[in-house]
Amino acid sequence: MNCGNCGSPDPCVPTIHVVDDDEAIRHSLAFLLKSLGVPVECHPSAEAFLAARKPGKPGCVVLDVRMPGMSGLELQALLNRAGETLGIVFLSGHGDIPMAVQAMSDGAVHFLEKPCNDEVLLEQVERALNRSRDICGRAAAAQAVQRRVDTLTQREKDVMALVVQGKPNKVIAFELDISIKTVEVHRAHVMEKMQADSVADLTRMLMATA
Amino acid sequence: MLLGRLLILVALCLLPVLARAEPSELRIGILAFRGAERAEAEWEPTLRHLGANLPEYALRAVPLDLDGLAGAVRDETVDFVITNPGHYVELEAAEGIIRIASLAASAETVTARNVASAVVVRASRTDLRRLADLRGTRLAAVAPEAFGGFRVAWREMAEIGIDPFDDTSGVDFLGFPIERVVEAVASGAADAGIVRACLLEQMAAEGKLRAEDFRVLDGRIPPGGGCLTSTRSYPDWPFAKLAHTPDALAKRVAVALLTMPVRDGHAWTVPVDYQPVHELFRALKIGPYEYLRHRSLGQMARDYWPFLAFAALAALWWLIHVARVEVLVRRRTEELKAAHEEARRRRDEMEHGARLALLGEMASSLAHEINQPLAAIANYANGCQRRLTAHTDPEGVAEGIGQIATQAERAAGIVRRMRAFVRKRVPEPHILDLNDPVREALGLFQAIAARRGVTVSAFLADGLGMVRADRVQMEQVVLNLLQNAADAMAGRDDRRITVSTWGDAERVRLSVADSGPGLSAEALAHLFEPFFTTKPEGLGLGLSLSRGFVEAHGGRLWAESGPDGACFHFTLPRLREDAS
Numbered sequence: 069m070n071c072g073n074c075g076s077p078d079p080c081v082p083t084i085h086v087v088d089d090d091e092a093i094r095h096s097l098a099f100l101l102k103s104l105g106v107p108v109e110c111h112p113s114a115e116a117f118l119a120a121r122k123p124g125k126p127g128c129v130v131l132d133v134r135m136p137g138m139s140g141l142e143l144q145a146l147l148n149r150a151g152e153t154l155g156i157v158f159l160s161g162h163g164d165i166p167m168a169v170q171a172m173s174d175g176a177v178h179f180l181e182k183p184c185n186d187e188v189l190l191e192q193v194e195r196a197l198n199r200s201r202d203i204c205g206r207a208a209a210a211q212a213v214q215r216r217v218d219t220l221t222q223r224e225k226d227v228m229a230l231v232v233q234g235k236p237n238k239v240i241a242f243e244l245d246i247s248i249k250t251v252e253v254h255r256a257h258v259m260e261k262m263q264a265d266s267v268a269d270l271t272r273m274l275m276a277t278a
Numbered sequence: 279m280l281l282g283r284l285l286i287l288v289a290l291c292l293l294p295v296l297a298r299a300e301p302s303e304l305r306i307g308i309l310a311f312r313g314a315e316r317a318e319a320e321w322e323p324t325l326r327h328l329g330a331n332l333p334e335y336a337l338r339a340v341p342l343d344l345d346g347l348a349g350a351v352r353d354e355t356v357d358f359v360i361t362n363p364g365h366y367v368e369l370e371a372a373e374g375i376i377r378i379a380s381l382a383a384s385a386e387t388v389t390a391r392n393v394a395s396a397v398v399v400r401a402s403r404t405d406l407r408r409l410a411d412l413r414g415t416r417l418a419a420v421a422p423e424a425f426g427g428f429r430v431a432w433r434e435m436a437e438i439g440i441d442p443f444d445d446t447s448g449v450d451f452l453g454f455p456i457e458r459v460v461e462a463v464a465s466g467a468a469d470a471g472i473v474r475a476c477l478l479e480q481m482a483a484e485g486k487l488r489a490e491d492f493r494v495l496d497g498r499i500p501p502g503g504g505c506l507t508s509t510r511s512y513p514d515w516p517f518a519k520l521a522h523t524p525d526a527l528a529k530r531v532a533v534a535l536l537t538m539p540v541r542d543g544h545a546w547t548v549p550v551d552y553q554p555v556h557e558l559f560r561a562l563k564i565g566p567y568e569y570l571r572h573r574s575l576g577q578m579a580r581d582y583w584p585f586l587a588f589a590a591l592a593a594l595w596w597l598i599h600v601a602r603v604e605v606l607v608r609r610r611t612e613e614l615k616a617a618h619e620e621a622r623r624r625r626d627e628m629e630h631g632a633r634l635a636l637l638g639e640m641a642s643s644l645a646h647e648i649n650q651p652l653a654a655i656a657n658y659a660n661g662c663q664r665r666l667t668a669h670t671d672p673e674g675v676a677e678g679i680g681q682i683a684t685q686a687e688r689a690a691g692i693v694r695r696m697r698a699f700v701r702k703r704v705p706e707p708h709i710l711d712l713n714d715p716v717r718e719a720l721g722l723f724q725a726i727a728a729r730r731g732v733t734v735s736a737f738l739a740d741g742l743g744m745v746r747a748d749r750v751q752m753e754q755v756v757l758n759l760l761q762n763a764a765d766a767m768a769g770r771d772d773r774r775i776t777v778s779t780w781g782d783a784e785r786v787r788l789s790v791a792d793s794g795p796g797l798s799a800e801a802l803a804h805l806f807e808p809f810f811t812t813k814p815e816g817l818g819l820g821l822s823l824s825r826g827f828v829e830a831h832g833g834r835l836w837a838e839s840g841p842d843g844a845c846f847h848f849t850l851p852r853l854r855e856d857a858s
Contacts, residue, residue: 089728090650092685096657099678103664136731183653186660 080126080204082197084108087117087143088132088159093182097130097159100186101193114138118146126153126204128177128196130189133160133167141167144174153203155196159184210277216262217277224261227254232271302336304328304527307356309365309515310341311424312454317341321360323544324535331534344423351375357523358531363393364425364565366516367555371566377516377549378532393426393514394475394507395434397495398463406470409496409508410438417442417449418459418468425555426474426512427456433558434496434509460487470495476505512558513550626704632823633700633754639761640726647725648692651685658682695722698750699757705748707831709853712786713738713779715749719756720777723764730773732764737778743852745786751827755835758820759790759846766794766844785833785849797839805837824848 084101088094089112098108111117115137117129129147133140144156158171158179168179177199178192220228223244230240237255241248264270306325310317318339329337340356342349344365350356351373359366359375369375382392399406406415412435419428428442428449435442442449450468452458459471460481482489497506517535519528535546559565579586637644662678665671695718720736727734760775767773774793781787797805804810808822821835828835833850 090654092654092681092688093650093657096654096661096681096685099674099681100657100661100664102674103661103668134729134731136728136733139731182649183656186657186664 080201080208082106082200083125083127084193084197085111085117085127085129087111087114087129089113089135093132101130104190104194106197114140114143117143123150123152126200128155128157128193128200130157130159130193133158141170144171144176148174153200155200157189157192157196206276213273213277219261220258224254224258227251228258228270231255231258231267232274302334303338304332304335305338305340305356307347307350307359308339308341309347309361310343314341324538327538328531328534332530351520354520354522357520359518359520360515362425362515363513363552363555364429364559366518367552367559368565374521375518377518377552378528379517379535379546379548380550381514382545382547392504393430393512394500395427395430395509396473396475396478396497396506397431397508398460398471398473398478398492399469399495400463401491401493403469406495409434410440411495412470413440413445414447415469416447417470417472418452418462419449419472420453420456420459421451428472429558429562430509430512431472433561436562457481457486464491475507479505510554512554513552516549516552517546629823630700632820636754636757636761636820637696637700640722644692644696644725646729648689651689654685655682658685699753703750705751707746707748709744709746710749711742712745712747712752712788712850713742715752716756716777716779716788719753719760722757723760726761726764727775730764730768732767732773732775734775734777737776739780742779742781742786745831745850746853747831747850748827755824755827755848756788756790758824762820763790763792763794766792770794781852784852786852787847787849789845789847791845792843794843796841797837797844802837802839
């Protein structure tokens with residue numbers, strides 16, 4: 069079934085991925101999850117999901133634990149190693165406590181037993197989506213700051229580093245062995261290029277990229 | 279005229295009186311076994327002597343054969359008889375004739391014991407020396423009823439246990455003249471000849487043969503002297519009076535006979551005791567003793583009652599035995615039937631148990647299998663509810679409801695399949711495509727395969743040909759093989775099962791190959807034995823039952839093992855097109 073692969077120019081618009089070897093489960097989950105108003109993509113196996121995924125895209129994976137080929141837990145481990153930020157909600161047909169413990173300790177959002185309460189499922193999927201969206205947003209913001217930082221000259225970067233340390237212009241001039249006038253010009257360029265309204269604003273920006 | 283008539287009348291009335299008063303004719307019955315003329319000639323001297331001594335009588339010889347003579351005695355148409363000792367004894371017993379003189383062979387031997395037999399063989403037959411040697415030989419004799427000849431010898435043979443009719447190659451009765459018997463022996467037509475004693479000597483004296491060419495078996499000279507005999511001697515022919523013959527007349531005849539001079543070798547002496555003849559007849563159960571052969575049932579019963587009682591007891595015992603055996607057979611048959619029925623019931627129970635056990639092993643997988651459509655139904659239902667609440671996407675709601683129905687049907691199908699598999703049933707072979715039960719088994723196994731991460735590949739050949747088999751049993755066999763394969767691969771990375779079917783003109787074959795560790799030599803050796811198992815929860819019945827099912831359908835089930843895993847095969851005979 070076409071789960072509506074609605075790509076979006078906004079890098080932080082999330083997608084829900086349903087990975088299950090049972091076609092009926094896959095289809096019915098998509099049917100239910102579409103009520104969240106989020107694009108849903110279906111994959112019949114962990115391998116198919118890996119082939120289709122776009123690294124870095126936010127979203128949530130609703131993942132069956134047991135599947136032929138790569139299992140849900142193996143996929144989780146693989147995604148973790150790749151540094152993916154996708155939230156994972158596990159679905160299991162068989163309440164398998166050790167498996168659940170393993171999944172949760174490896175960062176899964178939740179471990180649900182089939183057939184699951186739709187409230188809980190949707191709630192957990194939303195939670196996972198929000199988390200992924202937040203991470204994505206933060207990452208996007210950091211990337212924007214970094215892009216601004218990249219526009220600075222080396223001297224401007226040096227001045228900025230000292231500005232965010234709260235040092236006055238004359239101390240900066242002394243430390244960099246340049247004139248106060250020169251410091252003032254660089255500082256004005258930094259504030260302009262970084263689109264910072266204040267030193268505090270600039271400091272907050274730089275902390276997000278750290 | 280009247281006088282004449284009267285005279286005739288008187289004459290007629292007197293006739294019987296005159297006849298009775300006329301004893302002038304004295305009729306003497308003579309046994310003429312060699313013809314009337316010879317008989318008359320032989321006895322002519324005696325008759326002549328009697329005639330001379332009894333002048334007032336007209337003596338008349340009446341030559342008759344054995345039956346004729348007996349009839350004449352019975353009808354009293356003779357007054358005296360001259361016959362052989364055997365016949366005399368018979369007539370004595372039957373008609374009460376009384377001997378008044380006995381024939382003596384010669385004046386010298388006035389003893390009347392000179393009837394005996396000689397059993398003659400050629401002198402060259404050194405193998406024949408005693409009467410006992412006659413067993414199995416061919417005999418010749420004059421006639422079966424001849425006394426001084428066959429019967430006398432018969433008695434001797436009977437005493438040493440030889441029945442001349444049964445224990446020899448046969449007896450040829452050649453009739454008269456008696457010389458024929460000797461000729462038969464001389465020519466070799468017979469091994470031995472039975473003749474009256476003295477014949478041999480007589481013929482030798484007449485120059486008809488050479489005495490040294492012949493031998494008399496058990497030959498001996500009787501105490502009174504005479505010829506060589508093989509038998510004891512018996513009294514010679516008697517001269518007997520009938521019961522009606524007056525004693526006075528008998529006395530005169532007797533006196534005349536005793537005073538008769540020896541003429542032509544004939545002489546008469548005092549009547550001797552014919553007891554030896556009686557003994558012979560009794561011993562041979564002939565003549566007056568013939569009744570010994572045909573005894574009545576009552577006599578037999580009296581004579582042999584212990585034997586009869588024993589026989590009756592034996593028969594009774596046998597009847598009881600037969601009845602008892604019949605009852606026992608019937609009872610045992612019932613028991614056997616019951617045992618068969620019980621065994622069949624047990625076997626059905628066991629098969630059912632094994633199917634339950636198999637399903638038990640699959641239980642969690644099957645639960646999962648049923649859970650899937652239920653989970654899907656729940657998802658669809660919840661999705662529909664949300665859409666209805668939000669008043670959006672009516673097409674989605676319709677689709678969801680349709681999917682709910684589909685998934686409910688799927689769940690029901692699984693339950694149906696399970697119930698068909700575990701239902702208690704009597705196996706019933708049908709003509710079927712082996713692929714059908716294989717697909718059913720694969721369907722049931724799907725859940726296990728998914729859960730265990732086992733990849734199942736099926737290569738089911740088209741146009742496999744039909745087989746005669748029980749569907750559920752075949753399903754059980756395939757499922758067993760699949761379950762075993764899955765168990766064998768537990769804990770291995772590579773988990774693949776390949777199921778294939780194919781067929782040739784003769785048979786249809788199925789193989790289940792796994793990528794497990796293969797089978798140990800011990801497992802290979804005991805695989806198909808009941809209760810052999812390598813699984814902690816296994817019953818150990820699966821493979822032994824499976825083999826039983828396959829073999830019951832005329833097929834074969836076997837295992838192979840290699841480094842790439844184990845492979846189980848079974849074949850079933852393919853039905854010919856016209857049979858299906």
